[in-house]
Structures are given as structure tokens and as C-alpha cells.
Amino acid sequence: MNVSVVVFTSDLRLHDHPPLRAALDGSRPVVPVFVRDPAVDRAGFAAPNRLAFLADCLRDLDTGLRERGGRLVVRHGDTVEEVCKVAAEADADEVHLAAEAGAFAHRREQRLRRALETDGRRLHVHDAVTTAVPPGAVTPASSDHFAVFTPYFRRWSQQPLRDTLAAPREVRVPDGIGSEELPSRNGAAGLSPGLAAGGENEARRRAAAWLRSGAESYEDRHDDLAGDATSRLSPHLHFGTLSPVELVHRARRTEGPGAEAFVRQLAWRDFHRQVLAARQDAARSDYRTRHDRWRSGPSAEADTEAWGEGRTGYPIVDAAMRQLLHEGWMHNRGRLLAASFLTKTLYVDWRVGARHFLDWLVDGDVANNQLNWQWMAGTGTDTRPNRVLNPLAQAKRYDPDGAYVRRWVPELAGVPGAAVHEPWKLSGAQRTALSYPDPVVDLPEGLARFKQARGLG
Numbered sequence: 001m002n003v004s005v006v007v008f009t010s011d012l013r014l015h016d017h018p019p020l021r022a023a024l025d026g027s028r029p030v031v032p033v034f035v036r037d038p039a040v041d042r043a044g045f046a047a048p049n050r051l052a053f054l055a056d057c058l059r060d061l062d063t064g065l066r067e068r069g070g071r072l073v074v075r076h077g078d079t080v081e082e083v084c085k086v087a088a089e090a091d092a093d094e095v096h097l098a099a100e101a102g103a104f105a106h107r108r109e110q111r112l113r114r115a116l117e118t119d120g121r122r123l124h125v126h127d128a129v130t131t132a133v134p135p136g137a138v139t140p141a142s143s144d145h146f147a148v149f150t151p152y153f154r155r156w157s158q159q160p161l162r163d164t165l166a167a168p169r170e171v172r173v174p175d176g177i178g179s180e181e182l183p184s185r186n187g188a189a190g191l192s193p194g195l196a197a198g199g200e201n202e203a204r205r206r207a208a209a210w211l212r213s214g215a216e217s218y219e220d221r222h223d224d225l226a227g228d229a230t231s232r233l234s235p236h237l238h239f240g241t242l243s244p245v246e247l248v249h250r251a252r253r254t255e256g257p258g259a260e261a262f263v264r265q266l267a268w269r270d271f272h273r274q275v276l277a278a279r280q281d282a283a284r285s286d287y288r289t290r291h292d293r294w295r296s297g298p299s300a301e302a303d304t305e306a307w308g309e310g311r312t313g314y315p316i317v318d319a320a321m322r323q324l325l326h327e328g329w330m331h332n333r334g335r336l337l338a339a340s341f342l343t344k345t346l347y348v349d350w351r352v353g354a355r356h357f358l359d360w361l362v363d364g365d366v367a368n369n370q371l372n373w374q375w376m377a378g379t380g381t382d383t384r385p386n387r388v389l390n391p392l393a394q395a396k397r398y399d400p401d402g403a404y405v406r407r408w409v410p411e412l413a414g415v416p417g418a419a420v421h422e423p424w425k426l427s428g429a430q431r432t433a434l435s436y437p438d439p440v441v442d443l444p445e446g447l448a449r450f451k452q453a454r455g456l457g
Helices: 017-026 037-040 048-066 079-090 105-116 149-158 199-215 215-221 235-238 245-252 255-280 300-308 315-327 332-345 350-360 366-377 391-398 402-406 418-421 428-433 443-453
Strands: 006-010 032-036 075-077 094-098 122-126
Touching: 006 079, 017 032, 017 094, 017 122, 017 235, 032 048, 032 079, 048 199, 048 235, 075 079, 075 315, 075 418, 079 105, 094 105, 105 122, 149 255, 199 215, 199 245, 215 245, 215 255, 245 255, 255 418, 300 332, 300 350, 315 332, 315 350, 315 391, 315 402, 315 418, 332 350, 332 366, 332 391, 332 443, 350 366, 391 418, 402 418
Parallel strands: 006 032, 006 094, 032 075, 094 122
Antiparallel strands: none
16 A cells, blocks of 8 residues: 655644645555754754653654554654655655745755655645645735735735644554654753643643633733733644644634734734745844844843843843743743843844744744844834834833732832832832842933934934
8 A cells, every 4th residue: 555654843733734634645554753853953943942842742742643543753863864764664655744934944845855756756745734824825916925914914814724624533654664762851951940731632722721711802911911811822833733724713713803813913923934935034134134233242241141031120021031931931012022122222133032032932933033023123024113112111001010020020029019110219228128130221321322223313
């Protein structure tokens, strides 16, 4: 019988998985394979939090396959070489893979196609697996991608989505295909203590619970820092334990302004992928240069260190950065605040902040992370490149009674109400009693420096 190979990458699920369903093609034997590629480590993307979450996902995927009569084959090495070895061992005639954006994935796909064709095998690449709408599916008349979100979202919303696919009932894996042991997060060093669990079962449980009870109020509460009313599904979208196509369908069935706002966030995710697919250098270079001469040297390094450790002296920024260190995740409003503070108030290169986020975020995703950082730095797709988020104004709007700050900055837990956002204004004895730093920069000074650097007066 003909055999297929399915290569899992950032699509670690059984539900709504087009490559797996196509590979099975009725009842064909199939080899589900995941390759732990050292090139990911060398590129600096093997952060401890993501490796631990990945281990959860792979174990859950293997469990799901075994419940259906199959198993997951895990290999270590160059993805192209290992997939070709597996295909040869199984005498497979075809390999199925999900399409992904980004330079690394694009090069991997090209290399794999050439190598398989040399061996007389076919590669099938499937769209709309890691995105709801594939990059390039909608384009403006004058370009190969949309550079502004609103017109993209208008077209994206009109695009028909494919139907979702049920998880297969049976998966038959040929005998004799060797596999390494599944990785485990047990004993892993450098993890955030509050890191969430990974895996498709956990993803589906979270999604069902949130769509049932959280989506309705999402429009009104998604920026409420203390309320923590976001879906927290981004790590599962990053690893593909949830299908974005299925999530859009389910949210639209839920209806209401909250569900619509959530779908808009999923569209932002696709927007960044179509930008990165068209401009792969945007992962490391300015999408739109502002000719910045970012600060460097000891002073900038000290400010950056304080920012990364959550001790800038601005409680709302420090709370967000400490949440990142503790959970490997950060509220989206916190991400915007932290990015604005580093790039606009401290005037430090967005790449420094993006690297720090990738070191800790369990949902650390090149397209979303780099392009969101560029959006906030004013070098990306933002139509207001010089906007600056004032941390005090933002704190009073999105954490009015200071509950978020007191949760993550325990030194300030005893400061009541909104006073927690400006501890330097406390009376002498109160201020002296706090083990909390003074601001690294005055906000007017930081704003003036930024405006001068951008030639704004």
C-alpha cells in the first residue's frame, strides 16, 4: 500500500488538520513526524518556555495518535534530511506539510521539495493551516501585500473560509519506523514559574470555556489589565494546537461585539503573516525606516536592563515586564506599553526589545512579535509612527485602581488606589519605606529626546 508522511511543525493538533486528512486519504498508512531541528536552536528561537510548552504539545499529540492506533515519530537533525530518511524507511510516495510564512520556513520548504523530487516523491503544501486566510490570498491592486490593516481586514472578512475537518478516527502507522523519546518539561531550567500547560486537549478546553463565558465581554474588557479578560489562546495558536480557521468559525457562531472583536485579533495575526511573507527581511530590518539613531552605550544598556527586570520606576511598565518573567506571557495592553516605553521613552532599538520578548514569550512568534514591535516603534505598518503611550495616562485608564500593579509589583502592594502608579509622589516616610526605584527617566525628558531624534522639534 502507498504510504504518506505528515510533517508537523507549528500545527500540533489532530482536529482541523488538512495535511493529516489529505495524507490519510481514506485509509492510507501514514507516518506523523516531528523533527527537532538544531537550526532552530542556532537561530536563537529555542527559548526554555517554548521548549517546555512544545514538550507538552508533542506528548499530547502522541497520546491522541495512540488513541487512534498510531504514534508520533520524533527525530532530531536537519528537517529535510530527517524527513527524507523517514520517507525512505516507510517507502512513502508523498509528504504533506503546512505552509508557513517566514524566511526559514520558505527555505525549508524549497529544500524539502527538491530533495523529495530527487527521490521520486511528491511534496504537498497545504494553505490555511496556521492561518485563517493564507498570505497572498487577498492583495491590493498595486502591491503584493497590504501595508495597512483596515483595508486588509475589510477584504479578509469577505474571504470565504474552508470548512473545518474532524479529527481522524484511525491513524495507521507502518511498523519499523524508529523514533526518539518524546521530550519532557520535567527538570527543564530557566522556565517561568507560572508557565501554562500546552497540548491540544488543554487548548480545546480553554477555547471552549472562553468562547462560552469570556467572548461576550471581550470588546469591553480586553484592555482591562487587572481583569485579565483576554482569551490567553495565543500560545496555542503559535504552536497550532488550535486551528485559526476553526476559531474564526466558532467565534462567528457565538456572535456579538465581543466575538467580532476577537475575530479582528485573529485577522491581525494573519495580517502580520502576509506582511512577513512578502517582506521577509522585516523580521530583522525596518519595514519603513525612520533613520533612527537608537541610543547605545552604558546608559542605554543600564536603562534596558532595568526595563527587562521590571524596575524602571514606572509601576505599570514594571508590572507588565514582571508578568512576562513569571508567566512567559504578557497582557496585550502591557506589551504595547512596554514596547512604547523602550522604543519611544528610552529610545532603544526595537530589536533589543523584540529579542527579550522572544527569550521569554511562550507565544514568541516571529511575525507577530517582530511586526508588533515595529508597529509600536513606528518603523512598521502603523500609520501614526510617532505615537507615544504615556505610561501614567495608560495606567489610569487601564488599571485605574492599581490592582494589576499590586499583583505584579509586591513592593507596592500596600499603596492604595491610583497612588500606586506614582510612588515618587508619596510622602517622605511612605516613599522611604518602599524598596522600589525612582524613574529611570522623566517622561517629559524622554519625550523631548524622542522628538528631537525623529526631527519633530
